[in-house]
Amino acid sequence: MEQWRKNLIVLWFGQFLVMAGMTMIIPFMPLYLQYDLGMTDTEQVALWAGIIFAGNFVTAFIFQPIWGKYADRYGRKLMIIRSGFGMAIVIFLMGFATAPWHLLVLRLLNGTISGFNPASIALISATTPKDKIGFAMGSVQSGAIAGTILGPLIGGVLADMVGFRPIFYLTGALLLAATLLALFVVKEDFDRKQAANSKSESVIDGLKELSRIPQLLALFGVTLLIQFANMSPMSLIPLFVQELHHSATNIAFWAGFVGSATGLSNLIASPVLGRLSDRIGAERILAVSLLGAALAFIPQAYAGTVGQLLIARFGLGLFLGGLIPTVNTLIRKYTPDGMESRAYSFNSSTLALGNMIAPIAGGAVSGSIGIRGLFLISSVLMLLNGVWVWYTLLRGKRHLQQPKKQPENNQSRGS
Template sequence: MEQWKKNLVVLWFGQFLVMAGMTMIIPFLSLYLQFDLGLTDQHEIGIWAGIIFAGNFVTSFIFQPIWGRLADRYGRKMMLLRSGFGMAVVMALMGFATTPWHLLLLRMLNGTISGFNPASIALISSTTPKNRMGFAMGTIQSGGIAGTILGPFIGGLLADTIGFRPIFYLTGAFLFAASLLALFIVKEPFDRAKAAAREQVSVLQGFRQLSGIRELTALFAVTFLIQFAMMSPMTLIPLYVQELHGTTENLAFFAGFVGSVTGLSNLVASPLLGRLSDRIGAERVLGCALLGAALAFIPQALAGTVWQLLAARFLLGVFLGGLIPAVNALIRKYTPDGMESRAYSFNTSTLSLGNMIGPITGGALSGWIGIQGLFILSGVLLLANAAWVWQSLLRKRPVRSKA
């Protein structure tokens, strides 16, 4: 097997385990706070659960660009191993938490040392042949999506069989094993002498330099708006399903199905649309997928039954499957040599920002416009972003691919 394919296989499993570990606590976090950490007031449990879950994204948003700068200086594999082994230890320590503060601080520490995903993408982008870039980006994306989908399911299943604390120990062990595989199998042709000879700029200077490239600014906006559009109605979807379903029978099943069906279609579509972008160009796939995703929010707002909502959410996932791989491939195309890791880290920061702002904004606006209004708002924002992408990347196809 060619080395780039070995890298892709190992890092696919790494992405899966990292994202599964991040989302595995969703089904039992409130129960862990109640039965193991001693909270009794339901309102207090809800507040702590929200803060603890968000803590990871807050610190990740702040520290990702710093790790990206170091990755461009010392190598992506080194940053990948730092993050993988570090998260394995922190995840295991979560099983020893005795107060909510312990769990919050560990989640924030986890976000601080995270960076496995952007380092993986940067490493894949630097080792994959250009004519297979779309396929590789789509495949690596499917690993993260699979972890995000199956993480809550696995967490809920394990909570009923082995208890809460052992889940953290098991997840830490899996992350450690994935990092060991990366240590011995993943190869990166990184020239440290060449990297050291480049002008070293600060995180702020790097951001100014990259944000001055209009194509990258448009791509960062796509990442932010994807997460914002996905997360803003997320906490309200169970209520929307209840309204459409009209009964409490099998309500939890349908609510979970609606929440996961987008990820399932995304998982299937990502490698296929990534392969298509290798043939027709990532810009075209991005433009069509962005327009399709924007329009797919409209039938969600107009749904009259749960099955109509499921179909619309499935369609949305298909278009989302073309967005992230295309964005990652184009970031590699328009980023100056030696700044790839930093660009992917800034992109991860915008993703974390969307994860933070989306639910807050959705909750704040839901009282005025309802969940249907949130779907329409998300569609309008993505349409505006599609116009921006068309102006920046499609109207005048640039000749250059590197600054």
């Protein structure tokens, strides 16, 4: 097997485990605080659960660009190993927490040492043949997205089977195994001497340099809006499922099933759309996927049964599979050599920012417009994203492809 394929397979599992480990606590965190940590005030439980969940993304937003700088200087594989071992230890320790602040500190630490995902994407982009880059990006990103969406379902199922604390031990052990696999299987041809001799820039200077490239700024903005549109209704879907189900039984199962449908279709679509982007261009796939996602949010707003919602969420996942992977492909296309990890880290920071603000904004707005209104807002945001992509990427690409008119040569015309 070619080395780039080995890298892709190993890092797919790593991406899946990292994102699943970060999100699988969603279904049982309030219960963990109540039954294992002894909290009795329901308002305090809700407050601590929200703070603990957001803590990871707050520090990740701050530190991702810093680790990206070191990845460009010392190698992406080194950052993958550093982050993988660190997060495996931190997640394992969460199972020993005896107070809410223990969990908060560990989640903050987990976000601080994170960087597995952007380093993995940068390594894949650097080691994959150019004609396979779309397929590789779609594949590796499908692992991260599937982990994000399936994590809560896995966490809910495991909580019923083995209890709360063993989930942290199991997740830490699996992440440790994935990191060891990356240590011995993943290979990167990285010239540290050349990187050390290159110009050293601070994180702020790196951001300034990348911000001079309008396509990259547009892609960072697209990433933020995609994440905001996708995540703002997520925390309210269990309540919507309860409303549609008309029963108090099996609500958690159906809520998890609805969420996992999006992850399943995303998992299927990402490699297919990635391969297609290698043929017709990532810009076109991104624009079509944004339009499709905008349309897929509409039937969710008008769903009358859980089955209808399930089908609509499955359809949404087919188009989500063409969003973040094509953004990553285009980031590699427009990023100067030697700054790939920093570019992916800044993009990862925008993802973390979307994860932070989307649930808060969604919860605040839903009080006046309901979750059905949130689905329609998400549709509009995706549509605006599509217009932005056309204006900043597709329109500019067509302009560059137009043949330039050659000035007439007076001398040749006179002769």
